[in-house]
Amino acid sequence: MGADLRRLREIKRLTLEEAGARVGISKATPSRYETKEGTVKWPTVDALCREYGASDEERSALVELAKGAKIQGWWRSLADPIPETMNLMLTLKDEVVREDHYAYMYVPGLLQTRSYAEAVHRASEVQCPEHEVQHMVDIRMKRQELLERSEPPLIWCVIDEAALRRRVGGPEVMRNQLDHLLALSQRPHITVQVLPFSTGAHAATVGSFAVLRGRAPELDVVYVDLLGGGLFMEKRQELERYRLAFEYLSAQALDLESSAEIIHRISKEL
Numbered sequence: 454m455g456a457d458l459r460r461l462r463e464i465k466r467l468t469l470e471e472a473g474a475r476v477g478i479s480k481a482t483p484s485r486y487e488t489k490e491g492t493v494k495w496p497t498v499d500a501l502c503r504e505y506g507a508s509d510e511e512r513s514a515l516v517e518l519a520k521g522a523k524i525q526g527w528w529r530s531l532a533d534p535i536p537e538t539m540n541l542m543l544t545l546k547d548e549v550v551r552e553d554h555y556a557y558m559y560v561p562g563l564l565q566t567r568s569y570a571e572a573v574h575r576a577s578e579v580q581c582p583e584h585e586v587q588h589m590v591d592i593r594m595k596r597q598e599l600l601e602r603s604e605p606p607l608i609w610c611v612i613d614e615a616a617l618r619r620r621v622g623g624p625e626v627m628r629n630q631l632d633h634l635l636a637l638s639q640r641p642h643i644t645v646q647v648l649p650f651s652t653g654a655h656a657a658t659v660g661s662f663a664v665l666r667g668r669a670p671e672l673d674v675v676y677v678d679l680l681g682g683g684l685f686m687e688k689r690q691e692l693e694r695y696r697l698a699f700e701y702l703s704a705q706a707l708d709l710e711s712s713a714e715i716i717h718r719i720s721k722e723l
Contacts, residue, residue, distance in 0.1 A: 454498070454518040459487040461505035476500040495519035520687075549599070551607040551666040553699045555657050556616050558678075560630060562593050563600065563608060564637050564645075569630040570594070572622030600643070609644045611702045617647065617719050624723045631720035635713060646706035647715050656701035664695050 462472050462483065469480040469487075476497065483501060486493055498519040502512035554561040559573050570593050574586045581589075599605060612634075620627050638645035648655065663676045675686045675695045686692070707715065 454493075454515055455487045457511070457515055458483065458498070458501060458505075461502065461507050461511070462487075465505050467505070472501060472504065475504045493519045549606050549665050549672075550668055552609070553664040553666075553696075554608070554610045555662055555699060555702055556610060556612045557657070557661045558619070559616050559621065559661075560612060560634060561610050561663070563597055564610065564634055564643075565593065566626075566630050566633050567594060568626045569621055572626055576621070600637075600640075605642050607642050607644075609646075609699075609703070611646045611648055611699070611706045613648045614650050614715070617716060620723075628720050628723040631716055631723070635716050635720070638709075638713060638716075644709065645712055645716075646703060646709065647712040648702060648706045649715065652705050655705055656698040662695055662698075664692070664699060 462469075465472075467475075469484050472483045473480040478497065482497065486498065486501075495516050499512060499516050502515055507515070552563070554563070559565070560569065562570065565573070567590060570590045571586060574581070574589050578586065578589075600608070617631065621630070634645060637643050661678045665672075665674050665676065667673055673687065673692055675691055677684045677686065686695075706712070
């Protein structure tokens with residue numbers, strides 16, 4: 454893998470510093486990958502391959518090698534730069550065929566309006582300047598383009614009632630968000646269920662998560678929201694645990710018609 458990455462970089466006539474800058478990392482990272490020192494992150498390998506102009510076959514092969522290098526999970530800090538090529542969700546947008554989201558605090562990012570997303574980021578990252586908030590929201594809006602693909606992935610969302618009743622951005626922003634959610638739920642590839650307060654204790658009281666399923670099983674990954682960033686996991690046991698948790702949550706949630714009714718009712722209350 455290291456030899457191929459160096460070869461591709463040299464064909465592109467990029468220095469290590471230039472290669473790193475293109476994907477928002479220091480020159481030390483591609484240097485380590487080429488000299489086989491330390492651990493590697495396959496999203497970084499994927500992003501470098503794209504910048505190097507690697508063929509789909511070369512990129513896929515190198516990503517597989519990276520995945521075989523005992524990569525079992527990694528942390529992305531919100532304090533790090535987030536260039537589009539290094540955002541995992543954007544990296545996978547052409548590969549994902551299904552996404553299962555459990556949302557406890559907020560409406561899932563894929564289904565957020567821009568105003569709602571701005572309010573979420575301003576509240577979550579109180580020390581971020583406005584241009585950084587807008588950059589993060591731009592990335593979120595960019596990823597929503599996958600919903601408009603000719604063959605969009607299946608999106609299944611179980612949303613806790615708490616997320617629907619939490620007034621993010623004020624009544625008007627929240628009302629527009631709930632109406633947007635109802636409109637999206639009418640699309641054939643988007644399923645929205647509400648987990649009501651009456652359910653009581655359930656399978657995911659620890660917080661929000663998403664299970665992303667790729668065209669090939671080895672691309673499957675779990676994303677868990679944590680304060681200050683997010684954790685990506687791909688161990689088989691972790692994937693199975695979160696898949697099972699989502700199945701339980703879906704079984705405990707309201708049916709589609711009842712879910713739409715409660716979203717409509719909360720919107721009217723605003």
